[in-house]
Amino acid sequence: MGYAEVSVNSPVAQRRTFSYAIPPGLSVDVGQAVWVPFGDKLLQGIVLELTPSPSVEETREIVGVIEPHPILSPSQVLLARWISEHYLSPLFDAVALMLPPGFERRAVTFIGSTPREYDVSSLTPEQRYALELVQSQGKVTLGKLEKALGKKRAQTIVSQLVGRGLAGRSYEVEPIKVRPKTVPYLNLAVTADEAQQEAARLHEKRAIKQAALLSFLAEQSKSVPLAEARQRANCDKAVADALVNKGLVTVQQIEVRREPISYQGITPSYPLTLSTAQESAFKAIQSSLLQVAKGHTSSAVFLLHGVTGSGKTEVYLQVLAEAVKLGKRGIVLVPEIALTPQTIERFASRFPHKVAVLHSKLSLGEQFDEWQRIRNGEFDVVIGSRSAIFAPQPDLGLIVIDEEHEWTYKQPDTPRYHARDVAIKLAELTGALVILGSATPDVETFYHAQKGDYHLLQLPERVTPGDGSLPLVEVVDLRDELKAGNRSIFSRSLSEAIAKAVVNRQQVILFLNRRGGATFVQCRNCGLVLRCRRCEVTLTHHLAEDVLVCHQCNYTMPVPQICPRCLSRRIKFLGIGTQKLEQEASFTFPQANLLRWDRDVTKRRYSHDKILSKFRAHEADILIGTQMIAKGLDLPLVTLVGVVSADTGLNLPDFRAGERTFQLLSQVAGRAGRGILGGQVIIQTYSPEHYAIQAAAKHDYALFYDKEIDYRRRLHNPPFTRLVSLVYTHTNDALCQREAERMKRLLIEEIDSQGIADLSVIGPAPAFIHRLRGRFRWQLILRGSELSAFLSQIPIPQGWAVDIDPVGLV
Ligand code: ADP
Ligand code: ZN
Ligand code: ZN
Numbered sequence: 001m002g003y004a005e006v007s008v009n010s011p012v013a014q015r016r017t018f019s020y021a022i023p024p025g026l027s028v029d030v031g032q033a034v035w036v037p038f039g040d041k042l043l044q045g046i047v048l049e050l051t052p053s054p055s056v057e058e059t060r061e062i063v064g065v066i067e068p069h070p071i072l073s074p075s076q077v078l079l080a081r082w083i084s085e086h087y088l089s090p091l092f093d094a095v096a097l098m099l100p101p102g103f104e105r106r107a108v109t110f111i112g113s114t115p116r117e118y119d120v121s122s123l124t125p126e127q128r129y130a131l132e133l134v135q136s137q138g139k140v141t142l143g144k145l146e147k148a149l150g151k152k153r154a155q156t157i158v159s160q161l162v163g164r165g166l167a168g169r170s171y172e173v174e175p176i177k178v179r180p181k182t183v184p185y186l187n188l189a190v191t192a193d194e195a196q197q198e199a200a201r202l203h204e205k206r207a208i209k210q211a212a213l214l215s216f217l218a219e220q221s222k223s224v225p226l227a228e229a230r231q232r233a234n235c236d237k238a239v240a241d242a243l244v245n246k247g248l249v250t251v252q253q254i255e256v257r258r259e260p261i262s263y264q265g266i267t268p269s270y271p272l273t274l275s276t277a278q279e280s281a282f283k284a285i286q287s288s289l290l291q292v293a294k295g296h297t298s299s300a301v302f303l304l305h306g307v308t309g310s311g312k313t314e315v316y317l318q319v320l321a322e323a324v325k326l327g328k329r330g331i332v333l334v335p336e337i338a339l340t341p342q343t344i345e346r347f348a349s350r351f352p353h354k355v356a357v358l359h360s361k362l363s364l365g366e367q368f369d370e371w372q373r374i375r376n377g378e379f380d381v382v383i384g385s386r387s388a389i390f391a392p393q394p395d396l397g398l399i400v401i402d403e404e405h406e407w408t409y410k411q412p413d414t415p416r417y418h419a420r421d422v423a424i425k426l427a428e429l430t431g432a433l434v435i436l437g438s439a440t441p442d443v444e445t446f447y448h449a450q451k452g453d454y455h456l457l458q459l460p461e462r463v464t465p466g467d468g469s470l471p472l473v474e475v476v477d478l479r480d481e482l483k484a485g486n487r488s489i490f491s492r493s494l495s496e497a498i499a500k501a502v503v504n505r506q507q508v509i510l511f512l513n514r515r516g517g518a519t520f521v522q523c524r525n526c527g528l529v530l531r532c533r534r535c536e537v538t539l540t541h542h543l544a545e546d547v548l549v550c551h552q553c554n555y556t557m558p559v560p561q562i563c564p565r566c567l568s569r570r571i572k573f574l575g576i577g578t579q580k581l582e583q584e585a586s587f588t589f590p591q592a593n594l595l596r597w598d599r600d601v602t603k604r605r606y607s608h609d610k611i612l613s614k615f616r617a618h619e620a621d622i623l624i625g626t627q628m629i630a631k632g633l634d635l636p637l638v639t640l641v642g643v644v645s646a647d648t649g650l651n652l653p654d655f656r657a658g659e660r661t662f663q664l665l666s667q668v669a670g671r672a673g674r675g676i677l678g679g680q681v682i683i684q685t686y687s688p689e690h691y692a693i694q695a696a697a698k699h700d701y702a703l704f705y706d707k708e709i710d711y712r713r714r715l716h717n718p719p720f721t722r723l724v725s726l727v728y729t730h731t732n733d734a735l736c737q738r739e740a741e742r743m744k745r746l747l748i749e750e751i752d753s754q755g756i757a758d759l760s761v762i763g764p765a766p767a768f769i770h771r772l773r774g775r776f777r778w779q780l781i782l783r784g785s786e787l788s789a790f791l792s793q794i795p796i797p798q799g800w801a802v803d804i805d806p807v808g809l810v
Contacts, residue, residue: 007046009043016091019054044103044104048095063171071099071103072099089416109143109171111134111140142169182255185253186223193218196218202214210243271321275461284302298428299431301433302457304457335402358388359385389422401420401436403437404436405663442659443712471681502621504639508621511668519538519575525563534555539555546559641679642684646684669681681697695707722787726743726780729777737778740779
């Protein structure tokens with residue numbers, strides 16, 4: 001008898017598998033979904049391994065398979081194990097990342113009869129009733145018997161019947177809630193001539209609308225979707241119903257495919273002639289693809305470092321086409337925000353009908369359809385945000401991660417994986433290549449490229465029209481403005497430049513990485529700053545609704561008329577957010593049309609696309625926004641980008657604050673001068689000498705990297721070590737602190753007793769966000785090299801959140 005190690009869908013299963021015996025006659029494969037008994041329940045599980053002997057003495061049997069074919073590929077099985085071990089997440093949580101949408105369904109128990117002679121008089125009336133019901137229908141659900149006989153009785157009777165060999169149980173997964181999508185079509189039930197005659201009669205009887213619809217249908221050669229017919233004949237459904245009732249028309253439900261990309265209006269595009277730099281990047285990856293195909297080398301990672309507009313995407317497209325020629329397929333990851341029609345269109349037009357898109361906004365039905373079709377090998381390219389790395393793409397040959405430095409690639413909840421690291425692992429397991437693309441690579445990625453772990457490919461220049469040069473950046477010292485008596489949000493330089501651009505019918509982007517109006521509200525009498533009662537974060541004033549909002553937990557309160565502490569009326573709004581900026585800009589530049597783009601707008605009024613197309617159509621002169629506007633958008637009329645305050649992220653207590661600021665400023669600066677008009681960037685700051693700001697102003701990644709890597713080395717931060725953030729959350733602050741201290745002692749004891757030299761514990765300290773939604777948070781940071789292996793031996797109670805390789809420490 002064979003055995004299977006199964007990852008079971010139960011919270012108590014944690015990071016381990018369970019041994020089950022494979023009953024005779026059942027064939028089970030690695031990656032297959034099965035029903036297994038677990039305690040007194042029947043649960044779903046995924047087979048991760050087949051073994052000749054069980055890992056425990058007593059095993060139970062697998063009850064049945066859920067699907068005839070494996071759901072996870074062998075590489076995905078290994079990947080799930082790696083995720084669970086590396087990120088210390090429950091095994092089934094890691095497995096679940098790769099399951100089809102809507103998979104986690106309940107088992108339905110069916111009762112069937114067995115052909116066997118029996119003496120009817122030996123059955124009780126209830127038993128006879130149940131058995132006859134089962135016999136008459138072939139099989140019925142246990143639920144149906146429970147309804148008829150009561151839950152307890154039904155279960156007892158079924159057990160008795162099964163015990164006597166008269167009935168048997170079988171299990172099926174609950175039917176999926178996703179139904180095929182159907183659309184009603186209208187057909188003529190009579191000939192076209194008859195329909196025209198009838199239409200004429202209806203017309204005489206003044207049933208004008210019915211006549212029009214019938215006449216329209218008579219002119220069509222095939223059936224017409226109801227929606228189209230209604231539109232063309234300008235009538236509502238009741239009119240169609242009337243024709244149906246008269247027996248002139250029939251309605252037929254026709255199944256249509258849900259297609260998340262509309263290929264309407266997308267024309268095929270063809271490979272461009274590559275620039276010299278693009279060509280050499282392309283050649284390097286192409287030759288690696290060939291080597292892998294011949295089995296000469298295994299996977300490899302490329303860092304494609306090139307400023308925005310340097311032609312990275314064109315390289316992705318052409319390399320993907322090469323992979324396809326070799327019988328391979330690709331996955332392309334983009335930050336969520338970049339899943340705009342623009343990006344999708346570029347891939348869809350190069351690979352018509354061969355691109356799958358995985359959006360978080362797709363309905364469950366669409367996700368399910370897309371998943372099935374990907375698994376069937378219908379697409380050359382799967383494009384999506386971080387979770388698309390788990391798409392069941394067969395013959396994986398290439399993984400592209402665009403904007404690889406983006407933090408959205410890190411999953412905030414368990415399993416707290418980083419899609420980039422997962423991609424590199426998956427490539428290693430499948431022999432695929434990875435391309436990491438960025439204008440401002442993550443410092444750790446660049447370090448690996450420098451060391452030779454990754455192949456560094458550079459596209460130093462823009463290929464866009466114009467002179468190809470990057471915009472000029474001016475750094476304005478806001479302290480000088482104050483000295484000169486300018487108290488406005490806009491420095492003299494910036495306001496002159498805005499006025500000039502608007503007069504010349506050019507467009508301006510103003511960037512401020514803070515939403516809302518005033519960013520804090522203070523009593524000028526006693527100094528009290530209003531904070532969220534649950535998070536201790538300062539409350540931000542939102543102008544349109546005139547309320548105070550906590551940006552941490554969304555707690556909202558009206559603006560107090562008097563100070564809650566000293567009862568003074570001198571409540572002042574200080575600091576600026578995008579709403580306030582919009583207001584100031586409308587005072588200062590009354591002739592300009594403004595448009596704001598931040599989470600508050602996209603949540604309520606417009607989608608990203610709407611805002612973008614409005615701005616593109618020049619319906620506004622100035623676009624005001626948060627970091628949303630910093631992403632890869634092509635806006636040729638933008639000649640000026642103003643960074644209203646470069647300092648918002650600089651002072652956070654995180655060793656990545658400098659990197660973050662540099663990335664954001666570089667991206668924002670990359671927005672200007674995409675067209676032939678050229679461009680200019682003005683950065684306002686109180687710390688103009690900071691290396692992140694200096695380097696961004698000079699478009700000089702190397703300048704930034706050299707300084708940054710030097711700090712990282714001296715302060716012993718990644719990539720020279722690894723980190724884990726352990727955060728304990730509790731409603732009681734003192735208890736929270738005590739638990740953090742207890743954990744620290746435990747960790748140190750373990751480190752000492754195992755004699756691990758390179759492991760150290762920092763903290764505990766109140767987390768940067770000390771209080772969130774009414775709960776306190778204390779943080780420990782663990783620094784060292786073999787963190788997952790070490791922590792996997794430590795019992796970590798409920799209430800702790802463990803983040804391996806965190807992207808932010810605040
Ligand atoms: P990135 O991804 O680095 O921002 P893109 O690939 O989007 O750069 O290229 C920027 C613009 O230049 C796009 O409009 C693209 O079509 C165009 N482009 C890219 N490569 C070439 C090329 N070799 N010849 C002409 N135009 C190109
Ligand atoms: Zn006060
Ligand atoms: Zn709050």
